Amino acid sequence: ALLIESIPRERFRPFVVRLIEPLVAAGDQASPTYLETLRAFLAHDLSVGRTAKAQFLHPNTVRHRLGLIRSLTGRDPFVTEDVLALAVAVAAHDRDRRGR
Numbered sequence: 001a002l003l004i005e006s007i008p009r010e011r012f013r014p015f016v017v018r019l020i021e022p023l024v025a026a027g028d029q030a031s032p033t034y035l036e037t038l039r040a041f042l043a044h045d046l047s048v049g050r051t052a053k054a055q056f057l058h059p060n061t062v063r064h065r066l067g068l069i070r071s072l073t074g075r076d077p078f079v080t081e082d083v084l085a086l087a088v089a090v091a092a093h094d095r096d097r098r099g100r
Contacts, residue, residue: 004091012092019089022072034072035090037065041077042087 020035027033037055044050052059066077075082
């Protein structure tokens with residue numbers, strides 16, 4: 001978080017556009033968005049089971065959403081390099097939403 005805070009917001013903009021905006025656009029009002037599922041997955045140490053419990057979903061639903069996240073972003077939430085990129089994009093997006 002400290003590293004992200006030290007980098008100017010505009011440097012992250014293309015990254016957020018490429019990785020976060022497709023997730024927001026693909027979500028709907030009836031269920032948690034893909035971004036919320038990704039955020040929960042990251043918060044629960046990449047555990048499908050704990051993410052499912054936190055979001056009141058079946059683990060297969062979480063796996064399905066993570067697969068769709070991979071399709072939408074080109075980044076696989078189960079691959080270290082990709083999950084790091086997704087985590088940075090989520091943190092940068094959240095920083096923008098907070099207005100800092």
